[in-house]
Amino acid sequence: MLDRVGAEFPLQVKEIALATDEGRALATTAGVLFAPGVLIDGEPFSYGRLSERKLRRALEKRRTNG
Template sequence: MTDRFDITLLTQDDCAFCTVAREVLDRVGREFPLQVKEIPLATDEGRALATTAGVLFAPGVLIDGEAFSYGRLSERKLRRALEKRRMDA
């Protein structure tokens, strides 16, 4: 079992889906050990991560450095992915 999941959240200003993603991560973080790092897409680091991960628009979510999603974050899909990673660890 993993100690925690490192989540990178790529965001931009005035992004409604980014607000939703923060809320989803907050809820999911109550059941899974998450370490969330938020990085603005407008920064050099954000642009580089987005390019590498294939994130086309905010919010972009990476789990342990691997691309997971962009756009509206599905809480159900995130929970399934984390549970699978937990079981595989």
Template structure:
């Protein structure tokens, strides 16, 4: 199982895109997605630690993966590599 933390904000089109990508990828990989508001205390802390400049921010297993438009191709490639290692 892969743990995804999604840092979002309201009225964010890229956040909605990221949620759709995660739904699609979740059909092929076991994902546990936690959505956290970027403006909450924990959201601000996670964003600062991960150097997320704007929403959406994505952490994969607690490590920074990216922010802004989520690339489904990059995510699938990363998950495939991690899956193949185990």
């Protein structure tokens, strides 16, 4: 799904395992209750099953506002 969305929007994906110190700290800070946690521009966006429609809307809004 990220490949499809990435064809339209420039994405930089960084995977961080929740079992690492960095992953636990990020999950706590971002309020991620379970994987996968998704942040956009460092801000919490979603966790768990990711909605392609919701992601596209958020990225489009950032593109038109930014």
